[in-house]
Amino acid sequence: MASPAFSCLLLLVSIFALAESGSVGLNWGRVANDLPPPAKVVELLKSQGITLVKLYDTYDGALTALAGSGISVVVALPNEQLSSAASAQSFTDSWVQSNISKYYPSTKIVAIAVGNEVFVDPNNTTDFLVPAMNNVHASLVKYNLSDISVSSPIALSALQTSYPTSSGSFKSDLVEPVIKPMLEFLRKTGSYLMVNVYPFFAYTANSDQISLDYALLKQNPGVVDSGNGLKYNSLFDAQVDAVYAAMSALQYNDLKLVVTETGWPSKGDANEVGAGTQNAAAYNGNLVRRALTGTGTPLRPNNTVDVYLFALFNENQKTGPTSERNYGLFYPDEQKVYSIPLTLEQLASDPNNASKAQVPTAPVGQTWCVANGKAGAKKLQAALDYACGKGGADCQPIQQGSACYNPNTLEAHASYAFNSYYQKNARGAGTCNFGGAAFVVTQVPEYGECDFPTGY
Structure with missing residues (x-):
């Protein structure tokens, strides 16, 4: 039957x-x-x-x-x-x-x-x-x-x-x-x-x-x-x-x-x-x-x-x-x-x-940090400067002529820097905020042809 x-x-x-x-x-x-x-x-x-x-x-x-x-x-x-x-x-x-x-x-x-x-x-x-x-x-x-x-x-x-x-x-x-x-x-x-x-x-x-x-x-x-x-x-x-x-x-x-x-x-x-x-x-x-x-x-x-x-x-x-x-x-x-x-x-x-339609999910527990485009250019720039400066984020890849320079936008560069800071700090609580200029996502961000870091 x-x-x-x-x-x-x-x-x-x-x-x-x-x-x-x-x-x-x-x-x-x-x-x-x-x-x-x-x-x-x-x-x-x-x-x-x-x-x-x-x-x-x-x-x-x-x-x-x-x-x-x-x-x-x-x-x-x-x-x-x-x-x-x-x-x-x-x-x-x-x-x-x-x-x-x-x-x-x-x-x-x-x-x-x-x-x-x-x-x-x-x-x-x-x-x-x-x-x-x-x-x-x-x-x-x-x-x-x-x-x-x-x-x-x-x-x-x-x-x-x-x-x-x-x-x-x-x-x-x-x-x-x-x-x-x-x-x-x-x-x-x-x-x-x-x-x-x-x-x-x-x-x-x-x-x-x-x-x-x-x-x-x-x-x-x-x-x-x-x-x-x-x-x-x-x-x-x-x-x-x-x-x-x-x-x-x-x-x-x-x-x-x-x-x-x-x-x-x-x-x-x-x-x-x-x-x-x-x-x-x-x-x-x-x-x-x-x-x-x-x-x-x-x-x-x-x-x-x-x-x-x-x-x-x-x-x-x-x-x-x-x-x-x-x-x-x-x-x-x-x-x-x-x-x-x-x-x-x-x-x-x-x-x-x-x-x-089903999309492959990220590994359990894996998260990334991205820029909040609604925060405004002034806040994003200040947070980007901090992340790349005192924050110790690895921002070399987003310098002109480097692998992750494109897409050449403030939001994209900020996302890369924020995520670098977030991953370097073991995705700790409060390390993806930057005064409201960033937030956590559970799917790997899309960034031109450059892969986002997933941990250090």
Whole structure:
């Protein structure tokens, strides 16, 4: 006789399956020097129940390791090859033979991303995009591989207007040269539009106007679109529907959309408002729940949205702000940055887990001291001077040119100094106060790329 818990699991799986579920995949980036070998990565993917993965190239190690795994793979033709791909089908013939035919069908390649966010490529590759897509498709047909879809991921910056959602439109200088020809290609070949959607960027730039709960897909009052009267309960849905609105404005409302990148960083610089482990877990966890339960958007309620989370690993060689190196669900040692459900079965066994995503906790009894930003600059500066002077805190790492100088803000430097003083004094009572300029926390503070001391 089945246990009540098992019966409940089966019931929930059945309920979720009644609606067509969306799919959840992961982006496997490799801009790092400390990642596990491809065979270990595939083992990790399989252990987590992941059946969809997206690559940024056609790396032999990855495609070989994925052979026979049953994992569906999206590969990419990089931006730097667009010019060659556009100029001659002989190039794409050779490329398809070397990078697709060589692995298919043992490796389950389902789509090719021709370029990535081409419209913002500083090398001006936009004019090559559609000719390259046409040539890649023609080569696939030539070698009896026409079941493999061809598309190209676009960034939301391709939109001229995205708010209110119903006014979504593509940039006028892109419409005739590339957007309409690309959408026509997708329609003709039965493909779909790839879109990279990051509510984090919109939130961190406008945190005074956008609710964090709205950005993290948590419960919130919602936002009513002034143009069509539809109510939006998440920034993600609003951004996706802005793209749908832009497609409809050009009479391509029959095309499907797949979100090929989305995510939230678990760590960021001081000015990257909202970056953090709890928020990353909430966003990705709630988004997985949304996708797997077959939820459509207000504008397209019957269209499930497939998503590829960015990213599988933290990548330590990515340039730019700290957030760029901290989008991973896993550390390079394969430990989870935070725990969220990734499959329908995981979600059904704990239906509330997505909104209560678990974050690894600090060792029992471990605490840190951080600055109280509400104390004001004068009080923080005085306390910082004391901590680094008579207090004996180790402030060398926050001097200009030293490892922990960035983020270069008074609050960040004060936090580092206060914590150094606190740890040096064995976390004694009263050693994290500084006249109200500091307080104790139980999760390790996030400080750019520099680790907080945990004891002396």
